[in-house]
Amino acid sequence: MSKKELLLGNFAVARGAYEAGATVATAYPGTPSTEITEYIARYDEINSEWSTNEKVALEVAIGSSIAGSRSIVSMKHVGLNVAADPFMTVTYTGVNSGLVIAVADDPSMHSSQNEQDTRYFGMAGKCPVLEPSNSQECKDYTKMAFEISEKFDTPVILRLTTRISHSQSIVSLENRITDEEIISRPYDKNPDKYISAPANARKRRVIIEERLDKLQEFANNPKNNLINVEYNDKAIGIITSGASYQYAKEVCPNASFFKLGMVYPLPKEAITEFVNTCDKVYVIEELEPIFEKEIKSWGLNVIGKEIFPTIGELSPEIIRNCLKEAGELNSESLVTYDVQEDLPVRPPVLCPGCHHRGPFYILKKLKLNVSGDIGCYTLGGVPPLSAIDTTICMGASIGMAHGFEMAKGKEFAKKSVAVIGDSTFWHSGVTGLIDIVYNKGNSTVIVLDNSITAMTGHQENPSTGKTLKGDIAPQIDFVALGKAIGIKRVVEVDAYDLEKLEEVIKTEVNAEEPSLIITKRPCILIKGIKFEYKDLQVNSEKCNGCKLCLRIGCPAISFNNETKKAEINKSLCVGCGLCVDVCKRSAIELMEKKD
Amino acid sequence: MNILIAAVGGQGAVLASKVLGKLAQNIGKDVKVSEVHGMSQRGGSVVAHVKFGDKIYSPVVERGSADIVLAFELLEGARYVDYLKEDGILISNTQKINPMPVIIGAVDYPEDITQKMAEKNINTKFVNAMDLAKESGNIKTVNTVLIGLLAKNSPISKDEWVKAIKETVPERFLDVNLKAFEMGYNLN
Ligand code: SF4
Ligand code: SF4
Numbered sequence: 001m002s003k004k005e006l007l008l009g010n011f012a013v014a015r016g017a018y019e020a021g022a023t024v025a026t027a028y029p030g031t032p033s034t035e036i037t038e039y040i041a042r043y044d045e046i047n048s049e050w051s052t053n054e055k056v057a058l059e060v061a062i063g064s065s066i067a068g069s070r071s072i073v074s075m076k077h078v079g080l081n082v083a084a085d086p087f088m089t090v091t092y093t094g095v096n097s098g099l100v101i102a103v104a105d106d107p108s109m110h111s112s113q114n115e116q117d118t119r120y121f122g123m124a125g126k127c128p129v130l131e132p133s134n135s136q137e138c139k140d141y142t143k144m145a146f147e148i149s150e151k152f153d154t155p156v157i158l159r160l161t162t163r164i165s166h167s168q169s170i171v172s173l174e175n176r177i178t179d180e181e182i183i184s185r186p187y188d189k190n191p192d193k194y195i196s197a198p199a200n201a202r203k204r205r206v207i208i209e210e211r212l213d214k215l216q217e218f219a220n221n222p223k224n225n226l227i228n229v230e231y232n233d234k235a236i237g238i239i240t241s242g243a244s245y246q247y248a249k250e251v252c253p254n255a256s257f258f259k260l261g262m263v264y265p266l267p268k269e270a271i272t273e274f275v276n277t278c279d280k281v282y283v284i285e286e287l288e289p290i291f292e293k294e295i296k297s298w299g300l301n302v303i304g305k306e307i308f309p310t311i312g313e314l315s316p317e318i319i320r321n322c323l324k325e326a327g328e329l330n331s332e333s334l335v336t337y338d339v340q341e342d343l344p345v346r347p348p349v350l351c352p353g354c355h356h357r358g359p360f361y362i363l364k365k366l367k368l369n370v371s372g373d374i375g376c377y378t379l380g381g382v383p384p385l386s387a388i389d390t391t392i393c394m395g396a397s398i399g400m401a402h403g404f405e406m407a408k409g410k411e412f413a414k415k416s417v418a419v420i421g422d423s424t425f426w427h428s429g430v431t432g433l434i435d436i437v438y439n440k441g442n443s444t445v446i447v448l449d450n451s452i453t454a455m456t457g458h459q460e461n462p463s464t465g466k467t468l469k470g471d472i473a474p475q476i477d478f479v480a481l482g483k484a485i486g487i488k489r490v491v492e493v494d495a496y497d498l499e500k501l502e503e504v505i506k507t508e509v510n511a512e513e514p515s516l517i518i519t520k521r522p523c524i525l526i527k528g529i530k531f532e533y534k535d536l537q538v539n540s541e542k543c544n545g546c547k548l549c550l551r552i553g554c555p556a557i558s559f560n561n562e563t564k565k566a567e568i569n570k571s572l573c574v575g576c577g578l579c580v581d582v583c584k585r586s587a588i589e590l591m592e593k594k595d
Numbered sequence: 596m597n598i599l600i601a602a603v604g605g606q607g608a609v610l611a612s613k614v615l616g617k618l619a620q621n622i623g624k625d626v627k628v629s630e631v632h633g634m635s636q637r638g639g640s641v642v643a644h645v646k647f648g649d650k651i652y653s654p655v656v657e658r659g660s661a662d663i664v665l666a667f668e669l670l671e672g673a674r675y676v677d678y679l680k681e682d683g684i685l686i687s688n689t690q691k692i693n694p695m696p697v698i699i700g701a702v703d704y705p706e707d708i709t710q711k712m713a714e715k716n717i718n719t720k721f722v723n724a725m726d727l728a729k730e731s732g733n734i735k736t737v738n739t740v741l742i743g744l745l746a747k748n749s750p751i752s753k754d755e756w757v758k759a760i761k762e763t764v765p766e767r768f769l770d771v772n773l774k775a776f777e778m779g780y781n782l783n
Contacts, residue, residue, distance in 0.1 A: 457636070
């Protein structure tokens with residue numbers, strides 16, 4: 001079978017795992033890595049799950065690898081921070097069946113809180129890192145990663161970036177392997193290897209260094225397809241990998257190229273030969289100067305971050321300009337049209353009808369200090385809602401609210417709340433909440449429960465009532481959980497009921513003990529959700545143009561500058577009715593319901 | 596052929612890029628499509644890059660090199676018009692969707708976009724795709740109306756376009772989409 005398909009990089013990784021005979025896949029969703037596991041879930045042969053966080057996801061995958069199944073775990077770059085603890089040790093214990101850790105970096109932070117280069121983690125953990133540069137390689141390298149993992153007894157990181165994960169190119173599909181000995185190995189009961197206690201770990205420490213040497217040797221051999229050397233014009237040589245390879249190739253089609261497939265450890269001999277063969281060598285890598293520093297440390301002369309930026313995504317344009325400035329290219333600049341400089345920006349916003357709007361509207365109104373968290377509701381931090389003061393990382397809101405109190409005392413705590421989504425709460429909020437109870441804090445924590453992981457595109461989680469595979473699952477009960485960990489004040493409120501919300505929040509922040517408020521309403525975008533749509537209209541007689549309704553920041557309400565009245569855009573409005581309560585003059589009215 | 600699709604999250608830019616990807620594959624070209632997911636889907640500004648030809652390296656279109664900028668919203672067209680090459684064409688919906696800073700009155704929606712484009716002699720084709728989409732029976736077909744107009748301005752045969760749409764759009768929406776495509780195709 002050699003069917004060709006246009007595939008997203010992430011889908012190609014999933015396909016690679018399938019063809020390689022993987023039987024276990026775990027993940028916590030995170031842009032740009034999410035689709036890997038979503039796609040894998042479609043294969044009946046692969047047991048897959050959304051884990052509560054990346055640390056758990058990796059631990060499950062380590063378990064299944066030791067038990068004898070090829071396993072893949074996927075996450076975004078910041079997810080690897082969460083999973084760092086098991087990661088740094090599984091590189092010591094090694095694996096039984098192949099273990100692949102797919103990590104998607106997000107240069108330029110298209111949807112992330114920071115920019116970090118996962119190759120550093122590979123180095124820190126002394127773990128090999130492969131980096132594909134198109135969808136075909138996403139598939140091929142995933143398969144190779146399983147083989148390398150087994151051959152060298154190590155987990156392997158498959159490093160992706162947004163541009164590789166989220167671009168589509170042509171991939172030829174093959175069949176899944178049928179070799180039962182590969183698909184299911186016997187359980188490797190080997191305590192000396194898998195109990196990473198000091199005496200064992202010290203022995204493994206030595207083995208790791210030997211393994212790195214062997215990996216380097218392996219990468220040096222062109223037969224193993226981890227390097228791709230093309231000699232053209234030898235005046236300029238370019239050492240690169242991943243998306244940067246594609247950009248550089250477009251800008252300098254005639255240069256000589258050394259493309260790395262394994263980006264850690266580096267094939268020293270082969271690179272040395274390349275550098276010695278070319279007159280001048282540029283290292284083009286996105287983000288950190290990792291290749292560059294190592295190559296320079298071997299005493300070789302290459303040019304890198306002297307001319308290329310360390311911040312953000314590269315592009316053909318950036319590479320072209322940098323090389324031009326360095327006097328290497330003298331092609332003419334492209335003509336570009338510019339219509340107007342200061343066009344209004346169009347930031348993402350909470351969807352019309354999103355239930356997070358209610359709590360944020362009230363928090364702003366009450367002028368509270370709000371420590372926020374990561375998810376759709378982070379969008380509550382921008383105008384007009386502007387209801388969030390801080391966002392650090394998944395789960396941080398709760399601990400930070402406690403920190404506010406540690407710093408400023410009880411009275412300050414009465415003006416502060418933490419907000420966190422349901423998925424994020426399961427991810428790493430629950431431990432913070434236990435910390436507050438245990439350490440006798442008084443914080444108020446609001447869980448915005450929309451029963452889904454919405455930001456990344458609606459993945460199931462422990463409050464959904466369904467698993468990744470669509471099976472019915474227990475829905476974990478916030479109220480019972482709150483009580484069980486010792487919170488006496490647990491209240492559930494309808495997120496659309498502004499009056500009740502305001503009353504509850506006021507009471508709970510004033511209570512001198514911890515409170516847990518759960519605002520409930522499923523995300524309006526969940527398929528098959530029952531929702532009573534209202535047909536609303538602004539009564540222009542009653543509307544006096546006060547613009548109060550605009551403060552809830554619903555994209556469906558706008559102000560008509562000619563009539564000086566508010567307007568509801570019917571193609572966007574979902575009829576949640578929230579704006580009705582906000583208007584002081586009852587100008588937003590319910591129309592006769594058309595079906 | 597380099598095409599840049601500029602849209603507002605939720606307008607169907609991803610589906611449009613899929614149609615183009617399928618089309619390129621069907622006519623035997625190498626093709627790369629790139630888009631950024633995540634935040635941008637919540638009504639933010641989104642852009643998809645489609646490139647096809649004999650051999651494609653970079654999945655992103657370079658500024659000043661797009662043959663076509665296909666804008667689903669007027670302001671987004673202006674935002675990405677700098678991707679257009681000198682003799683490229685901007686095909687744009689005239690529909691306006693106010694971004695949040697405009698909604699809350701922090702800034703105004705620029706009124707003179709089309710005029711400024713004319714001043715710069717940009718080759719433009721404007722269409723009220725929203726009205727045509729309504730007429731086709733589903734307001735969500737704005738993207739297909741615009742694909743119709745794009746098809747008319749491309750060297751690729753109409754049959755190929757129709758085939759790509761048939762292979763991409765889900766069965767139950769196919770009829771309205773084909774109708775919307777025709778409407779776009781039959782404009783001037
Ligand atoms: S996806 Fe759901 S939770 Fe996210 S902004 Fe939209 S309605 Fe709100
Ligand atoms: S009812 Fe009001 S708040 Fe809700 S979606 Fe419509 S305009 Fe927005």
